[in-house]
Amino acid sequence: SQQGEEDPQALSIQEGENATMNCSYKTSINNLQWYRQNSGRGLVHLILIRSNEREKHSGRLRVTLDTSKKSSSLLITASRAADTASYFCATLGTDSWGKLQFGAGTQVVVTP
């Protein structure tokens, strides 16, 4: 079973535009993480936000967390063709220490 659900499932944008994807989850969390996966390769960690944080930035990435709504969003600003990938949110539940659970992902295509 997967904890998180990403929305939309797929997103197509042009270079320079912003890309926003959302993640909803079901149980209380310790932290929420976002990962990127290029063409079936290994997942790469992007950013981690803890349950007591509301917003975090890393370069062109901005993550928000609303624990009352059990949701998070990932914003990629000024997208590039190299941002084409699948993006996954993953949650560490407060009652499942160590068991990081992933959603089904959002597939992002950035066209030049």
Next chain:
Amino acid sequence: GAGVSQSPRYKVTKRGQDVALRCDPISGHVSLYWYRQALGQGPEFLTYFNYEAQQDKSGLPNDRFSAERPEGSISTLTIQRTEQRDSAMYRCASSPRQGSTGELFFGEGSRLTVL
């Protein structure tokens, strides 16, 4: 090595055969995780270790699946009497911290095809 190494990268086997997938984590990493990923889906948790101790194996689908990490470094995921439904990408990840409190570092995966 510099990253998480998995072998074999590709494994094709016949139904009923046993397979062993190996993971060599980043040196010094405490925690090691196994995930399974179907095409178009996110990774599905199988099991994880802190050092040599298996902390959670709740994601293993059935008793044909087992994992070990005897010396707290290299880990092996074994699937006995393989079935076609076992075909998937099997991913290993490691972390310098216990319990997913920080980021996971993933390997490239082992793609298993059961004929």
